[in-house]
Amino acid sequence: MRLLPYLFSFCLCFSISIVPAFAGWQAVVPEEAGKLPMLVAVDKSRQSAQFFGQKASELSSQKVPCSSGQVKGDKQREGDRKTPEGIYFVEKRRTSGLDYALYGQEAYTLNYPNPVDKLREKNGHGIWIHGRGTPIVPRETKGCIALNNPDIADLYTKVTVNTPVILAEQVVPYFRSESEFNELKEKTFQWVAAWQDRSPEYLQMFSPEAFTKSMKKPFSSFKQQKERLFSRLPWIITWTNNVNVLQGPDYWVTWFDQYYHAPNLVTQGVRRLYWQKNSDGEFVIVGMEWKERKIGIEKAYLDAVAASVHNFLDTWVTDWKNGTVDKYISRYAIKAVQGSHRGVNAIANHKRKLWQQKKPAKIVLSDIKMSMSRRGLEVTMNQYYEDSTGYSDQGTKTLVLLPKDGQWVIVIEEWRS
Structure with a gap:
């Protein structure tokens, strides 16, 4: 005992x-x-x-x-x-x-x-x-x-x-990283995508009460400001690079290089999002920080999207060469401008009439260059065109592209012989 x-x-x-x-x-x-x-x-x-x-x-x-x-x-x-x-x-x-x-x-x-x-x-x-x-x-x-x-x-x-x-x-x-690391990376990409799409989901990812306290600014004011911008701006491009995650005491931080481009503003820098779990166990943003810096991210963005742009051009040329109007016109925004033709219906009607008489025979693009402007992503290239009658021309084609639902669409098409 x-x-x-x-x-x-x-x-x-x-x-x-x-x-x-x-x-x-x-x-x-x-x-x-x-x-x-x-x-x-x-x-x-x-x-x-x-x-x-x-x-x-x-x-x-x-x-x-x-x-x-x-x-x-x-x-x-x-x-x-x-x-x-x-x-x-x-x-x-x-x-x-x-x-x-x-x-x-x-x-x-x-x-x-x-x-x-x-x-x-x-x-x-x-x-x-x-x-x-x-x-x-x-x-x-x-x-x-x-x-x-x-x-x-x-x-x-x-x-x-x-x-x-x-x-x-x-x-x-x-x-060893836990599942939260991957979840927060995915949520960060979702937040950026919702911002670019001007979707209500962007604002739904915040905790209004926590944001108001941490940012010393009413969330209602922040929400109204974003909603005004989303309704006024015709497009927004947002892109992130190098998303990182660290866990703090009862919170998490994701930070990343951010590129933002809209008709009224172009910025680049480092964004930090601070996350906590709400009563339902869901991660929500409780605060954020923005440090504007010239970090050369526009070039990184262009390098990152180059492959998708080239794939888009290949598909666009294929649809054009095949003379399939419906597929061809699906590559354009609803209010696209092609020379004197405004809107997809006007562009489609013009192509139907033209291709009934002269079908596309050969299209070659070369010396493709990309840049950003106030209009969007501009793709400039040399273009050789030949139709079924033997007519041909050569000149400079400029396409202005914008992202929509994870794809590129043409908003402006210009031709200079």
Whole structure:
């Protein structure tokens, strides 16, 4: 009987020994992090910063000591001397106007508070990753992350604007991604597609209440603004590249390069969407951030759509050469303009009359070039045409294309011999 109390005491002591002295957010680094240019992960319990991604191998060390806030726990208020916990992003690199004793020679500013922090009514500002005038000691900052000067100097060119940063009590590296990663990537693409289609689904993917709190703007105003634009604009092109996902404490972030082109505006930059699950277990957008930057994404967009445009041209030429009016006209928008003919009915009637007398015999396109304009995606090419009577001509054909229901349609067709 004496053995039972002994076992009970042993088990109790063992269970107590494995409980962390302070329970905070335990972050996991997904396997996909290795595909990022760089990810910074700070483990406050170990007072260390670890680096993941393609550029991490260029560093002198992929794990270095750091110093976090003097008070343990997740930052809640200005002046509480705590380091926040969550997913953050580098906003800019500072090298001038710094107090050397506090910040060393350089610093990377972070986007604290992010939209979810604002949703949770956290406040404060000025959370940086910075150097130090003297060798660092554990937990000596007012909430920032301090690195020794040689270590932060090593980050130059590897850590850039929009580099993701995990700040957590504990960090578990290279955890197998869960199904939520793929689900959120798919939802991000759905959101972008709904935006391009000017669909009501775009606004239905937000949480109005959470958006209002996190963005400090009534969702009703945001909704009215978007609905006005959707009704006024004849078309919108949106495209994303490099969609990434990270899990924060009870929220997720997707971020990506975004290209937006409409008749009234052309922008490119980085979009961040912050997601939480609603009472039905569905992911909804609770906040977002937009950082306009010239990242050369228009060229990337044109490269990405080149194959689909060439496939469209092949199909269009085939339908034209076969003289099948119904298939040929299906490649045009309802209000398309072809020379003096306006609308698909006028274009179809013209082609029926023409092809009854002179059937297309040979069509060759060459030197195909694509560019973006205020009219849409412009495709310019050399065109050789020959009909069944032996008549031929050669000149420059310009097609203005727009996406519709996942396909291209011609909105304007111009010919110059």
